[in-house]
Each structure stands twice: as C-alpha cells, then as structure tokens.
Amino acid sequence: MLEMFPILLPYVPMVLGMSVIATGLAIILGLILGVITKNRVPILYHVSLVFISYFRGTPSLVQIFIFYFGLPQLFPQLLFINGFTAVIIALSLRNAAYLSEVFRSSLTAVEKGQLEAALSVGMSKGQALKRIVLPQAIRTAVPPTGNFFIMIIKETSLAFTIGVTDMFAQAKLSAASSYNFFESYVAVALIYWALTALFSFLQSLYERRIDKPYERGVSI
Template sequence: MFLNSIIADPERVSRLIDIAQSSLQPLLKGAILYTIPLTLITFVCGLILAVLTALARISSVKPLQIIARIYVSAIRGTPLLVQLFIIFYGLPTIGVVIDPFPSAVIGFSLNVGAYASEIIRAAILSIPKGQWEAGYSIGMSYPQTLKRIILPQASRVSLPPLSNTFISLVKDTSLAAMILVTEMFRRAQEIAATNYEFLLLYLEVALIYWVICFILSIVQGRLEKRMDRFVS
C-alpha cells in the first residue's frame, strides 16, 4: 500500500531520488571521516586492552585476576549505550569533560577490550600445556614462550570470533550518534530532520552499513583461508 502510493506519485518518486542522491555524499563522508576511523582506532585499542586483560585473567597474581574479572564483568553486564552516556554525560558532573569523539573511542575500546579478552583468553587456554613446556625446555622465558609460541597459535584460533567482533563494532559505532559524534548515522539524522524523509535516509544508511559489513565478511573469509595455509 505504501509503495503503491509512492509509485502513483511521480513527483514524490523524483523527490526521493534527488534526496537519496544528494545525501549519499555526506553519508559517505561521515563514514570515511568518522565511522571507519572510529572502528579502526577503537578495535586496535580494544585489542591491546583485551590481550592485557586476558593475560591478567590467566596470571597467578591474584590482584590482577580480580581487577580483570571485575572489569570484564562490569562491561559485559551493562549496555554499551549506558557506558557511552556515563563517559560523555556523566563524567562532566564531576569535572571531567571529554569531547564526543574521544568519548566514543574510550567507550568502544573498553567494550571491545572486555569482550575480546574472553576470546583471547579462551584461545590461549586452548593451546596444549606441552607447548609451554616445549618453550621452557629450550630456555625460553615466559614472555618469550608467550610471544613466539603461544600467541601465534592462539591468533589462529581467535581470528574468526575477533573478525566477527570487528564487524559488529562497525554497526555499533552508530551509537556514537547519541553522544553527538557526527558519524554516518548522525549525518542521516541531521539530513532527515530537514526533509522529514526519515525512512529513506535510514534505509540508505542501512544499505551502506550492509555493503561495508559484506565486504568485511569477504575479507574475513580470505584471511581465514590464508591463515589456514600458513598454519598448515
């Protein structure tokens, strides 16, 4: 019924086409300048935090284990949007003011770090203890064994779930619009507020997100195949 009403009105169709064409450039600009950089920066920061957290979880130092466990539990037990609001809107009430983009980086990095740490921890624990013993037997220290033997094997195990985390992060960055980051979804909201074609703009954004994630899924598959050849 809705589509029929649009098709029956050539002027409406022409207007929608014009809006879709004119909005494509600012939407892509928002993706290139904010969405993609935000995804890359937060994933790298989150991955570093995830490795440190995973190592703390499997260490024999109790205080480190407790701190890492509380961090993971707190982040995984609360919504990402609430975490972003605490950083951007909550911290200024105690005098800590952070700009929108850095706030998003901090929030997403903490979130990725907590979830990815469990992936990395499981990957490390999946490596047979004999691999550790083999490293020690040839005179390697704990850091050397971890770096040269354990982590390369664990990276193969953790690649698929970490790739899925990265793809999910691309979509999650749309939440940054809620803290005034002018990424792609925020741009769509601003444009839709001027022409009131919310459905069209949101569908256009959804299509761009889908294309990006589709390309990333293809890259993920190729990386996994290359890793399989490398390991074998």
C-alpha cells in the first residue's frame, strides 16, 4: 500500500483542478439561478425550476455519460468535449442546481428591512446588495458551499468511467497488474480522506474568521 502513494499522488493536482473549476462554475451559475428563483423572474423562473429539477433528479454518472457520449452524437460541433471537460460540465451543472437553493435561502434569510433601510439612507440597490445583503448571505452560504466542494472532490472519481486517467483510474490499473486490489483502493481512500479532512479544517477556520465580527457584537 505504501508503494502506491508515490504512484497516486501525482494525480492529486488533476483531482483538485477538476474540483476547483467545477465548484467555481457551480457557484456562479448557482448564484444566478438563486437570484432568478428568489425574485421569480418571468419565464426564466420556470426554466430554472426545470433545470434544477432535472439535475437534482438524475445520477451524476448518467449526466457525465450524456455530456461525453450523448451530446457530441447529436451535435457534431461538440466533439471537442473530452472526458476532462465532460466531467467538469456535468459536476458544475449538477451542483449549481443544489447551490441555487443554498443561495436562494441565504438571500431570503437576510431581513428585507435591512435593504429598505439602506435604500432609505441614499444607497443604490447595488450598493445595498454589495455592502449589506451579500456579506450576510455569504456568511450563511459558506458552510453548505464548502460541503459541496468536498462532495465534488469525491465525485471526480467518476471520471475514470469515461477514460480519464485520474487517481482512481491509476489505482485500478496498478491493481490489475499487481493483483493488490485491497492495498490500491485503500491507498486511494486514504488520499481522498486526507484531502477532505484538510479542506474541512480550512473551511472551519474560514467560518470562525467570518463569524468573529458577529461574536464581538454579541459580547458587547
């Protein structure tokens, strides 16, 4: 098992790269969907509901297969989509559907009176959102968003199903040649465990940091 770590660790940057890109896209799209659903924007609201329902109601593996095998078959101009890209697209869209509800509820949790008070003292709506609403909404959204990032790290292991040679695929290849299946898969599990534990720790540090102003306010 110890001999597997030098073989698997070089693939960690690929795992983190897919996770960071997918999470970044999911946050952007999820925020857009959250604003649309919160404000019930005409037409876009119903389109968003269908989008959210579909990506929350179908398995990640099916979505990856659709983007990698299905869409290029229907639209030849999408043949440029490789396995790496298909995984990122599928994971970002799937998690955007979940994050949209996180952002919608976070925005809703901020009392309307605070926005009205900001407007009454001369702030524009954009300024009020930037200075008053969003900082409080972000504080509420950080814990679940961090959890989704950790979930995406683990879901990148599905990339091997469409031929991406990631950490899990390399472990499978090494196990097939050495017949050390238990050792190979335990090594993969330990690396994923270490990554999720590290980011969980960093998330907890960030949560404590953004909570400090509120804790000082309570103590006063």
